[in-house]
Amino acid sequence: MGTSLWYSFSTMVFAHREPVVSNLARFVVITWCFVVLILTESYTASFSSILTVQQLQKNISDVNQLLKNGDTVGYQTASFVYGILRQLGFQDEKLKDL
Missing domain, CATH: 4.10.280 (MYOD Basic-Helix-Loop-Helix Domain, subunit B)
Incomplete structure (x- = not known):
C-alpha cells in the first residue's frame, strides 16, 4: 500500500x-x-x-448619501425608477439611463 x-x-x-x-x-x-x-x-x-x-463590498449604504455626494446614478430605460429618483431630488444630469 x-x-x-x-x-x-x-x-x-x-x-x-x-x-x-x-x-x-x-x-x-x-x-x-x-x-x-x-x-x-x-x-x-x-x-x-x-x-x-x-x-464587491458596497461603499454606499443609502440613497441619501448618493444625493449628498452628487454621484451619478444609473437606471433602466423606461423604468419607474427615474420618477422616484427625480422625486428624491436627483438632477437630470446626475441620472444616466442604461
Whole structure:
C-alpha cells in the first residue's frame, strides 16, 4: 500500500515512465489524480471568490448619501425608477439611463 501511495505521489512530481501493471496501482493513480484535481480547483475557486468579494463590498449604504455626494446614478430605460429618483431630488444630469 505504501509503495502504491508513493508511486501515485511521485508520478505527479517526477516522470518515471514506468508502466502501471497492477489494477490496484491504476486505481490509486486515478484516485490520486482526481484528488489533486479537486484540491486544485477548490483552491482556485476559493481564491477567486475571496478576490471578488473584496471588490464587491458596497461603499454606499443609502440613497441619501448618493444625493449628498452628487454621484451619478444609473437606471433602466423606461423604468419607474427615474420618477422616484427625480422625486428624491436627483438632477437630470446626475441620472444616466442604461
